Amino acid sequence: MKHLLLGAAALAVTASMALAGGHSVVRMGTEGAYEPWNFINDAGEIDGFERELGDELCKRAELTCEWVKNDWDSIIPNLVSGNYDTIIAGMSITAERDEVIDFTQPYTPPDPxxxxxxxxxxxxxxxxxxxxxxxxxxxxxxxxxxxxxxxxxxxxxxxxxxxxxxxxxxxxxxxxxxxxxxxxxxxxxxxxAIGGGVGMGLRESDAELRAKFDAAITSMKEDGTLNALIAKWEVASQF
The missing domain is CATH 3.40.190.10 (Periplasmic binding protein-like II)
Known part of the structure; x- marks a missing residue:
């Protein structure tokens, strides 16, 4: 998927909040401009594969979540600075990004x-x-x-x-x-054939929150609902 080239600003900013331990609402950051992954529908709401996926993951993780729209070119810096708590925006897991943020396990295989x-x-x-x-x-x-x-x-x-x-x-x-x-x-x-699997991005300090989402992704893989969602939106091949 898409690969954000990280700038010095992202490297310089850190966040100290332990999200899973102290926040009542998890803010889900997405681009809202990459159909069918994420887009703004006619009602002005965030929609698409990742909206449906994110809502289900929050339900399974027993988290209250809200959605935040953010431009792609600043999506990692604004995660790190605390403007939201996750990135769920068709973001490939790469070594470069992993130097600045953490990722869940992939929720889709690579998309050609x-x-x-x-x-x-x-x-x-x-x-x-x-x-x-x-x-x-x-x-x-x-x-x-x-x-x-x-x-x-x-x-x-x-x-x-x-x-x-x-x-x-x-x-x-x-x-x-x-x-x-x-x-x-x-x-x-x-x-x-470029890019890797797509996962949720989180601050490195939010290991507990990452674990909650990892468990939810695993449960969706195991019961077949993740593959069904991938097929519904035709975003990638199935697991």
């Missing part, structure tokens, strides 16, 4: 990255590729030495292809499934 373009025969290696800034897709294109244009939001990357600013967009296949087939956009045959 795909390309959407207006030309089904596009050679992506010689094309201009759009990607959301500070994601594993942007990092992949940069490492390949291809031409990259970065945008702040997923919607802007798709718009860049529609208006001719970019030849293709590289993103999680589950997200691109929601736009392929519209306005002449087609999914290319080529896929990229």
């Amino acid at each position: 990255s795909a390309y959407v373009a207006l030309d089904a025969g596009l050679d992506v290696e010689g094309a201009v590729i759009a990607a959301q800034a500070t994601t594993i897709q942007a990092g992949f294109i940069a490492e390949k030495g291809w031409t990259l244009i970065e945008f702040a939001t997923p919607e802007e990357t798709v718009a860049a292809v529609r208006n001719g600013e970019a030849d293709a967009v590289l993103a999680d296949k589950s997200f691109l499934d929601t736009v392929a087939g519209t306005d002449g956009l087609v999914m290319l045959d080529r896929m990229e």
